[in-house]
Amino acid sequence: MYSMTRNTAVADDLSQEVFIQAYQHLSQFRETSSMKTWLFTIAKHKCIDYFRSAFVRRVTFHARMDDVSDDSVEERVIASEQRNAVWAALFQLKPDAREVVLLHTKEDMTFKEVGQVLGISETAARVKYHRAVQKLQRMLGEGGRRR
Secondary structure, rough: OHHHOOOHHHHHHHHHHHHHHHHHHHOOOOOOOOOHHHHHHHHHHHHHHHHHOOOOOOOOOOOOOOOOOOOHHOOOOHHHHHHHHHHHHHOOOHHHHHHHHHHHHHOOOOOOHHHHOOOOOOHHHHHHHHHHHHHHHHHHHHOOOOO
16 A cells, blocks of 8 residues: 555554454455455555545655665665656556556555455456566666656
């Protein structure tokens, strides 16, 4: 949830809503998929509802600097800027492409699991991922910096 919202408090609230909804509808769980993909599907819909709500006006990016690091301040600032550039580019992708990238990379889902969560085939998930990564590479150019 955090990887989609970039806000810890919102992610916590949405996660709580996911588990409440899952508990309330546990009898509707079909064992044709794993519990993990079912929960991620609920989470995806909660995120979509959140971003569609009138409450959300804009996306804010938060750079997180590691508390303990051997890197110099300059190196940490550069790394932070690069992370922000990647997140900014990621949020410029269409939502379906962004979801595929986040589910596969951040949530370590297989393309089969990604397909189940998004209601698409495994092949479609692979194609969307490949195209999204190519677009991100074009957007970021050499060295992860935005063009």
